[in-house]
Amino acid sequence: MLKLRMKLKLNDGVQAKCKKHPKYNPEKEGSNIKGGCSTCLQLWDLYRSKLELERAVRIFQRNAAPWIKYRAPRVKRGSAAAPAPELEVQELTP
Numbered sequence: 001m002l003k004l005r006m007k008l009k010l011n012d013g014v015q016a017k018c019k020k021h022p023k024y025n026p027e028k029e030g031s032n033i034k035g036g037c038s039t040c041l042q043l044w045d046l047y048r049s050k051l052e053l054e055r056a057v058r059i060f061q062r063n064a065a066p067w068i069k070y071r072a073p074r075v076k077r078g079s080a081a082a083p084a085p086e087l088e089v090q091e092l093t094p
């Protein structure tokens with residue numbers, strides 16, 4: 001049986017600009033890189049990789065939805081589960 005447990009948590013930001021081409025924006029210009037600049041190419045590669053990862057996660061979640069298991073949040077020991085709140089029913093008198 002194949003078991004895959006993967007923790008996917010990206011909470012990192014990157015702020016970078018090419019010194020030669022400070023107006024280059026990989027979101028808008030894509031692979032249209034002036035003069036084959038290596039810095040712009042690295043920015044493009046990073047942006048493209050981000051898009052591919054997001055796409056792969058979406059596809060996996062869609063395909064694996066029937067059998068994927070999400071971990072339930074941990075419950076602390078010793079703290080008894082709080083009783084379910086009771087519903088209070090009031091009769092309305094006309």
Ligand SMILES: [Zn+2]
Nearest residue numbers: 018021037040
């Ligand atoms: Zn550049």
